[in-house]
Amino acid sequence: MFKPKEIKSRATKDRKVGIVETHNGLKYPFRLNFYDRPPTDDITIEEFETFALDRLRVLAEIESSYARNRTFEELLSVIQAICLKYLPLNANSAKEKPRDEERRKDHIGHFVLRLAFCRSEELRRRFVKAETTLFKIRFEKDDHAEKEQFLGSRDFDWVLATSEEVQGFDAPGKYYKVKWTRVPDLVEKRRVVLKGGMAYVPATEQSSIVVQEFQTHLEKDLEMTAKALPRLDEDTRLVPILDNLSKGFLAGVSSEWSNASAGAGDGLTADMVDEMAFKHFPACMRNLHMCLRRDKHLKHFGRLQYGLFLKILGLSIEEALVFWRKSFSKIQDDKFNKEYRYNIRHSYGLEGKRANYAAKSCQQILMSDQPGPGDSHGCPYRHFSADNLQSALLTMYGEQGLTSADMPEIMQTVKAGHFHVACTRVFEITHARQGVKKGDGVGEGESVTHPNQYAARSRELDKKAEGKDEDGDVVMA
Incomplete structure (x- = not known):
């Protein structure tokens, strides 16, 4: 075994990386994250592996939930409990909690798994589905004020429809106007009004736009990572870790049970x-x-x-x-x-x-x-x-x-x-x-x-x- 040494994450070299702006003293101002920027701080080998393993436990359980045909409410309950155990993210109001440390772990774990799962089309597909579900759960359960601040920090390219444009719609209220190709799930379920190639999305369905944007964004980034991976000067110590993570995901389970060490059981004759x-x-x-x-x-x-x-x-x-x-x-x-x-x-x-x-x-x-x-x-x-x-x-x-x-x-x-x-x-x-x-x-x-x-x-x-x-x-x- 090697002793952990300091290494720097190299998820993508082609993208210009900036320093994350602080907000109220926090390096990571929001729990919600589109993972636009790879982590730039020093990461130990131990963090590289353990952060990814804990995230893999969550993603593997999301896959298991789909296999078990759990409802979204059941999935929500199960994944929230597992996240609390392996991947907690506290609100900004929880000032006594290590919020930046939690969000740093979440950030690094995501990018390590990107490196592990960008290698094949099947791994990318399954990773995107699980990560998108995790984002959707977090979006649904996030504090309203923090959610609004997060939405205001990004350009989602939506336009608030005028009262004249929504006149005659069956359900009155606020609507967002986007290209219909950005909300195919809502079009399929007939939850939007289509007019002139645009989809008029009720405010109650706003989350679908955000989740779809996250998915599209992640799919493109994974393809970029896959193309860049052969050119990356990877530390040879990382390759076995990445291989182990991808095998665990292909098997549908996380790599290890946390108590699988000698002496974990009672005396047995x-x-x-x-x-x-x-x-x-x-x-x-x-x-x-x-x-x-x-x-x-x-x-x-x-x-x-x-x-x-x-x-x-x-x-x-x-x-x-x-x-x-x-x-x-x-x-x-x-x-x-x-x-x-x-x-x-x-x-x-x-x-x-x-x-x-x-x-x-x-x-x-x-x-x-x-x-x-x-x-x-x-x-x-x-x-x-x-x-x-x-x-x-x-x-x-x-x-x-x-x-x-x-x-x-x-x-x-x-x-x-x-x-x-x-x-x-x-x-x-x-x-x-x-x-x-x-x-x-x-x-x-x-x-x-x-x-x-x-x-x-x-x-x-x-x-x-x-x-x-x-x-x-x-x-x-």
Whole structure:
């Protein structure tokens, strides 16, 4: 690993960059931003990555919301909660909050993701859709006075229609006159009056003009960035970060679960794994457990995926050695000690370079080390055939409430490539008895992005149902 060093963002060199004017002592005067100017201040490698990852979590959840057919009101509620967690933006009136720091993070994160997602037409399309939705949510919820100040700071090239021009319109009131090509969504929904090649937009639909302008502006900027990217003198340390971000977006999930580090789980013994597997494991890990019990063996990538998952779940190295030795019951002690003991200790950082390996995230499981014949690792939602997946899910989760009536919805999301959304829906169905409703996800509407996140939330719900706190102690009423 490298130590973070100061670097300068180079999103676009062709555009003339000016210093952002201050307003009421703020470098970023508004929460709303069209991202006209790339950031010009020094950015550490750590900021470059973490700011982008936090923004990616928000954009990935926006995509998930579309895949789950959430209404705009539902999407609004979910994304506001996630933004509060990963990408907060406080109003100018919140003077005790670090407003400029929040807006700087928002600004930098946007431009880093531009660099990552300008590389293909599909990435650009998905990025524009998610970013436009995020802007629309912020515009809808912004403080009225600040919104008006923001609108007054830009030239949207609209003209306030005269009373003579709107005479005879069905709905009286204020109208803005723009070219009809700037509001195709309103034309399609027949929410404007067309006359002489112009669209007369009611003031109540003003947001559509602004959002459409944001989208058009971003599409053009992404194309410019894509053309400039090969000429940019990129720091070689940035390329792996950008590649990882784009892979995460293609997989539909953010890169990491924030708690996926050693020791994140409670103490777990080898004897507890069977019960845990059938109560709390996602399909990828439950499949590995079932294959291990059936075959008394797992191939290398299966052992790696499952072993690191159990490690983060709370299985100590001592218990891990007991678990794997019992599981490989067909193998003699001498062979186990020679061929497997070292690798188990290595995954716990006790051999080799002694690295503290993290468990594999959904992105890594989906995008790397694709399973071949005889392999058990990977993601069942992606790597199983449709018939095998349905059969496996009903076998795994039938006793937890999953039925054949749930399959069409789940298989539809799988067919569309939203594998983590299908996994999230299975979580909701199988935890309905603990009060989880459709749309709740694994908490605050979030989708599954890591197997350990799934298991940790399942255990937490189980403890709450039993009247225990997070440490497992009984809570007295």
